[in-house]
Amino acid sequence: MPEVTILINLKTYREGLGENAHRIARAAEDVAAESGVTIGICPQPMDLHPLARHFDIPVYAQHVDGVVPGASTGHITAEALRVAGAAGSLINHSERRLTLAGIEASVQACASNRIHSVVCTNNVLTSAAAAALGPDFVAIEPPELIGSGISVAKADPEIIGNSVEAIRIVNESVRILTGAGIQSGECVRIATDLGTDGVLLASSVVKAEDPAAVLRDLVSQV
Amino acid sequence: MPEVTILINLKTYREGLGENAHRIARAAEDVAAESGVTIGICPQPMDLHPLARHFDIPVYAQHVDGVVPGASTGHITAEALRVAGAAGSLINHSERRLTLAGIEASVQACASNRIHSVVCTNNVLTSAAAAALGPDFVAIEPPELIGSGISVAKADPEIIGNSVEAIRIVNESVRILTGAGIQSGECVRIATDLGTDGVLLASSVVKAEDPAAVLRDLVSQV
Amino acid sequence: MPEVTILINLKTYREGLGENAHRIARAAEDVAAESGVTIGICPQPMDLHPLARHFDIPVYAQHVDGVVPGASTGHITAEALRVAGAAGSLINHSERRLTLAGIEASVQACASNRIHSVVCTNNVLTSAAAAALGPDFVAIEPPELIGSGISVAKADPEIIGNSVEAIRIVNESVRILTGAGIQSGECVRIATDLGTDGVLLASSVVKAEDPAAVLRDLVSQV
């Protein structure tokens, strides 16, 4: 069985900040231990260090700049993420777009610091382009599914399948995540059936009253 | 004697990251206690929470977004800064420019969370404009002095004096920092003689072998 | 009677491109001649030069960069606008935001080339800040009115009145436009009653079957 990865993006939700981030991390740690599925969490930067220390799950940043450490105020370096204990970082999320040159620099900075890069993309062609940069993961976020309440299980998943195909022509080894429209264990199964290695999701876990219950459902068909 | 503020911007310097940030914070705490001068520090976001807990000095973020907590990946909210123990944030640093609407939103977000806003500006007119937004501080960074090695003590300080004058027409109470060209106690004295309430500086402290010695010099003529 | 200005922003609407821009410019020229009201037009850049040559109305760009002519690809300089016959430019429209430093540079570049600067703003404080930069016009675009179909005549016009008040503290001579929610002559009259010098509007003229008829209505209560 191939390894399945579930990444939970806490965004800047209040329900995912500070003590709430700890609550969700605990649920992730529990369900990961029970199921054997890798469950990572992407908190806001100030929560990154405490979460990485207190929980035995991979903690990812939501954004990393490709700048070299030095005279760059207000940026987040891959080196600072590594020092803080991060396992990797999202790059180019639809809510934090970067230039092509910036994405490439961020991927390289992650590689230099031996942390994972997860480049988010919006369609078939940008997925192929991102794969050409050699990141660890490409996460496909079809804009029509983001925050829509429409699940990939019910929507036409053609864009995921076509993206996987386009990515594979360019890069055989990059891991791929389905990055929107994930609400249930059925969605996760469809995502892996379509050839992706897991999912990136946010509100359905972050805003849940019982995040562990949602996570147990998500891993139920893996 | 009016209160004098010294803010140390650690930027993304390696010399200001992790353990090094602690080292500089300790020096700042010591010299602040000795001198009665307020000395704040602006670390990278992952260092913010530990520094705010361990040291009795104000800790500022280098950047804050004006977004409302929610679906905004890779942003830093004022609420998250407050929860992490920040005293405030730089806004619109020359290395992290924001739109006018973004600056205003960041200033308001700081005010709503009762943390300080420090808006950086580059000349007389932008200083007046920033003052009109009602932040706690305006920090004037003349681009010809940034990272130039030229001290405000030796350069023509007309731009600082003119900016103070332009700011006062718009806003009588905002505090003003001299934000570039600060290297010595003489520079700090000139900055306050010109009507500003302190200084914002970076490399001369961050890259010093003995930050406490540099800070003792900086406060020597206050 | 104070001079009233009506600026028509053609945006990138198909209905305002090429031959359609000429059609709207002709309507503006006719109604301006009939009424004595100044009616300007803001076309896409490729239409600017022909419109400025063929019609006796002021033609404004939708955007200008503050860069000095030189090694800056894909930018629009104030000098190039002047050479093309532009009367001025919008700056910092809500659909084309600039940094504070960028707005200031654009305003200065317009002034150096003796063309008008029209800085768009989104609320009371950013309006005051923009006024501090000394442009020729500030155009207030309350985001709740932009493209909403809500007319300033029916919505609470408090934000316009408060902005005028805040602008006047900072700058007594800058001209002010009401930049959203304008649909009829009554709206224009309310805009001028609130102390602004005219209006900036888009779709209600650009998408009209008979732009001259809409313009005649707009000037009817001046």
Add this chain to the structure above:
Amino acid sequence: MPEVTILINLKTYREGLGENAHRIARAAEDVAAESGVTIGICPQPMDLHPLARHFDIPVYAQHVDGVVPGASTGHITAEALRVAGAAGSLINHSERRLTLAGIEASVQACASNRIHSVVCTNNVLTSAAAAALGPDFVAIEPPELIGSGISVAKADPEIIGNSVEAIRIVNESVRILTGAGIQSGECVRIATDLGTDGVLLASSVVKAEDPAAVLRDLVSQV
């Protein structure tokens, strides 16, 4: 003999504005007719329409936005470029970077309007990524050569060769331009020997006293 393309980027140089743009276009038209080499010109937007009408050479924009015509002020649509007579557009020039999603949207908008897309890139990996988007051209601008006065003939051209190789894995048919360090006919020959289909250059033509003489040298070894 494969077709060779020379694109002259006028940037915002005064020497390439208005009457000066006409002067360079005339030189390009003359040398293209003499040599059979395709010589295109990339003027500022207000010069695009007159140049496209008056000269029998391809005229390219320096930038195009991927936005759909509509409520987007201060943007340049591919449709507006087509209407103005443009043959295509540079996209993502090093002085006008776009997001990955933005580049893809611009390439698609050019394709929909049947004009050429020329995506600029900065290294081997971004060149491969750009090629994955399916533009008509990729123009490789190694940052160490841009505006450096260093010619590709003398510098190590490894980055060009490696980029060509990486592009060809992803896209067999995209045409490739060497986008920096071009000063002479020898540079153009080296560029084509390295497997690229021509060059993109700026100051050495734009700032020349006799642009035709420079262009004659550039085509001399084709």
